[in-house]
Amino acid sequence: MPEMTYRDALNLALKEEMRRDPSVVTWGEDVALYEGSFKVTRGLLAEFGEERVKDTPISENTIVGVAIGAAMGGLRPVAELMTVNFALLAMDQLVNHMAKISSMFGGQVHLPMVVRTPGGGGSQLAAQHSQSLETYFMHCPGIRVAVPATPADAKGLLKSAIRDNNPVVFLEHELLYNSKGEVPEDPEFLVPLGRAEVKRPGSDVTIVAYSRMTVLALQAAAELEKEQISCEVVDLRTLSPLDDATFIASVQKTGRAVVVEECWRTAGLGAEIAFRIHAGCFDTLRAPVQRVSGLDVPMPYSRKLERLCIPQVETIAAAVRELLSKKY
Amino acid sequence: MESTLRAILPDAALLKMYEQMVLSREFEEACAEQYTKGHITGFLHLYSGQEAVAVGATTALHRDDYILSAYREHAQAIIRGAEPRRVMAELFGKATGICKGKGGSMHLFDPALSFMGGYAIVGGQLPIAAGVAFAAKFRREERIAACFFGDGAVNQGTFHEALNWARLWELPVLYVCENNFYGIGTEVHRASALADIHKRTCGYDIPSARVDGMDVLAVFEQVKWAAEWVREQSRPYLVEAMTYRFRGHSMADPGKYRSAAEVELWKARDPIPNFARRLLAEGIASEAELAAILEKARATVAEAVKYAEESPWPEDDEVWKDIYV
Numbered sequence: 001m002p003e004m005t006y007r008d009a010l011n012l013a014l015k016e017e018m019r020r021d022p023s024v025v026t027w028g029e030d031v032a033l034y035e036g037s038f039k040v041t042r043g044l045l046a047e048f049g050e051e052r053v054k055d056t057p058i059s060e061n062t063i064v065g066v067a068i069g070a071a072m073g074g075l076r077p078v079a080e081l082m083t084v085n086f087a088l089l090a091m092d093q094l095v096n097h098m099a100k101i102s103s104m105f106g107g108q109v110h111l112p113m114v115v116r117t118p119g120g121g122g123s124q125l126a127a128q129h130s131q132s133l134e135t136y137f138m139h140c141p142g143i144r145v146a147v148p149a150t151p152a153d154a155k156g157l158l159k160s161a162i163r164d165n166n167p168v169v170f171l172e173h174e175l176l177y178n179s180k181g182e183v184p185e186d187p188e189f190l191v192p193l194g195r196a197e198v199k200r201p202g203s204d205v206t207i208v209a210y211s212r213m214t215v216l217a218l219q220a221a222a223e224l225e226k227e228q229i230s231c232e233v234v235d236l237r238t239l240s241p242l243d244d245a246t247f248i249a250s251v252q253k254t255g256r257a258v259v260v261e262e263c264w265r266t267a268g269l270g271a272e273i274a275f276r277i278h279a280g281c282f283d284t285l286r287a288p289v290q291r292v293s294g295l296d297v298p299m300p301y302s303r304k305l306e307r308l309c310i311p312q313v314e315t316i317a318a319a320v321r322e323l324l325s326k327k328y
Numbered sequence: 329m330e331s332t333l334r335a336i337l338p339d340a341a342l343l344k345m346y347e348q349m350v351l352s353r354e355f356e357e358a359c360a361e362q363y364t365k366g367h368i369t370g371f372l373h374l375y376s377g378q379e380a381v382a383v384g385a386t387t388a389l390h391r392d393d394y395i396l397s398a399y400r401e402h403a404q405a406i407i408r409g410a411e412p413r414r415v416m417a418e419l420f421g422k423a424t425g426i427c428k429g430k431g432g433s434m435h436l437f438d439p440a441l442s443f444m445g446g447y448a449i450v451g452g453q454l455p456i457a458a459g460v461a462f463a464a465k466f467r468r469e470e471r472i473a474a475c476f477f478g479d480g481a482v483n484q485g486t487f488h489e490a491l492n493w494a495r496l497w498e499l500p501v502l503y504v505c506e507n508n509f510y511g512i513g514t515e516v517h518r519a520s521a522l523a524d525i526h527k528r529t530c531g532y533d534i535p536s537a538r539v540d541g542m543d544v545l546a547v548f549e550q551v552k553w554a555a556e557w558v559r560e561q562s563r564p565y566l567v568e569a570m571t572y573r574f575r576g577h578s579m580a581d582p583g584k585y586r587s588a589a590e591v592e593l594w595k596a597r598d599p600i601p602n603f604a605r606r607l608l609a610e611g612i613a614s615e616a617e618l619a620a621i622l623e624k625a626r627a628t629v630a631e632a633v634k635y636a637e638e639s640p641w642p643e644d645d646e647v648w649k650d651i652y653v
């Protein structure tokens with residue numbers, strides 16, 4: 001299997017699906033001539049032409065709205081929002097329209113569309129460019145939400161999202177674009193939506209994570225192994241549908257869980273997952289579920305302060321140690 | 329009389345337009361009655377007074393042209409061909425409704441009729457219409473998208489984003505603004521810096537026209553011309569139809585912000601009796617024929633109400649269906 005970056009894996013997924021299906025089209029701000037502000041759409045204009053790969057005005061709500069109409073009209077649009085922060089300008093089309101259309105029209109139409117958007121913090125981009133808004137989308141019925149952590153999952157999940165007949169919000173992490181990993185070459189390699197994966201087996205504690213937090217959780221698990229602490233790392237991979245079965249089975253085995261979320265703690269997705277673990281594992285839990293979360297503050301610019309606001313390998317490891325040290 | 333009707337359309341087509349306007353009016357007035365009885369609940373925005381716009385415009389479009397509308401869309405759906413009884417059942421929230429009772433008054437939809445929905449967020453349908461127009465163009469289809477919206481929608485960002493985009497991408501979309509002078513209770517000049525809505529398209533290099541929305545044939549001729557221009561040029565166009573709703577914004581609105589004199593002035597311009605007078609004057613229909621049309625419409629609407637009343641409620645498990653496939 002060749003090794004490639006998360007960015008190139010996404011790019012390959014787009015190319016493979018556009019080659020396979022002529023109804024797949026893509027547009028967004030700077031995706032064509034400029035080849036994407038994060039270069040995920042590199043080479044697409046050259047290969048597929050300007051009818052299928054289109055630059056748009058800076059009009060996020062309409063980027064999504066036009067994709068909705070195009071999906072209704074028989075295409076499979078993949079719309080890019082330059083960052084998830086700008087998705088807030090598109091929330092009307094995302095939440096009031098895209099998420100509702102199938103249901104409110106009695107199932108007479110479905111929207112086979114993907115909205116790709118990078119997000120997350122850690123690049124000192126300050127409060128308006130560092131947000132982790134995954135909970136917003138996960139909260140809304142009618143939207144599938146994908147959050148790949150590895151290049152292989154990035155490719156397999158994006159291909160599944162494009163082939164899926166439901167609207168999918170596909171959340172990429174800006175700090176993962178350069179991360180490398182092995183990626184299957186098979187153009188039929190798909191990672192199903194709604195299936196979590198045990199990325200590392202272990203016996204003492206389950207760490208439930210997603211996107212970049214999975215990568216940090218795996219590093220924390222490697223550190224803790226030196227202290228004879230065995231961590232099982234469950235990567236959610238998609239947030240909607242949420243694969244309860246995989247993380248519940250893991251926590252039933254280990255008896256302990258730490259949920260790691262990059263988003264704000266208050267009403268964050270970690271609360272939902274912790275609740276589901278409590279409900280599904282009450283009889284086997286040996287300790288209350290712990291959460292490691294982003295701080296409930298607008299992201300500061302200063303490197304030192306920013307680091308405090310985002311879960312780090314050491315904060316995850318500390319949470320695991322604390323959980324294991326307490327007697328219940 | 330300005331021009332003979334027969335020079336515009338054959339008798340059968342003229343009578344069909346009259347029938348559709350009458351059916352629309354009867355349907356809406358029956359809705360008001362059913363709302364008062366509590367059979368229709370939620371928001372109910374009626375179209376009475378604006379019939380000439382939907383009928384004139386829809387007649388001018390091709391059968392497979394897309395239509396998108398807002399939340400005052402019963403007439404657009406029925407005139408396009410939706411069965412009145414299934415629309416009424418939708419308003420009753422019954423399983424036999426056009427959207428299985430899940431959409432209600434504001435969300436009628438029928439892809440078999442290329443009727444792509446009623447949308448209840450002001451201006452929300454404008455970008456979606458651009459999207460279906462893009463799909464039609466991409467697939468080398470001949471059809472265009474016609475998008476209806478009110479005067480309130482032109483102050484939403486979607487109006488500006490969608491018009492800019494439609495011109496930039498050269499999309500075959502016909503925007504039809506139904507200017508009934510009020511966004512809920514706020515008169516158009518109190519909400520729009522430029523109340524002449526058709527003039528607002530110059531910023532996007534989109535041609536436009538204003539038409540008397542109380543005259544069904546004027547709307548027909550204007551939209552016919554505009555729709556064929558859109559089809560041939562593959563470019564957007566905007567028609568502003570000046571019209572008036574005889575009732576409040578919704579059934580919850582008594583409309584006290586309008587003077588009785590103003591309402592009476594517009595009711596004197598009611599598109600239905602005015603068109604009837606022209607049909608009679610030109611000998612296209614007799615009094616008896618027009619009365620028969622009214623009777624037929626009333627029977628259709630009565631049957632629709634009966635069907636809706638007798639239809640079953642949706643099963644409980646429907647609540648989980650149709651969200652995903």
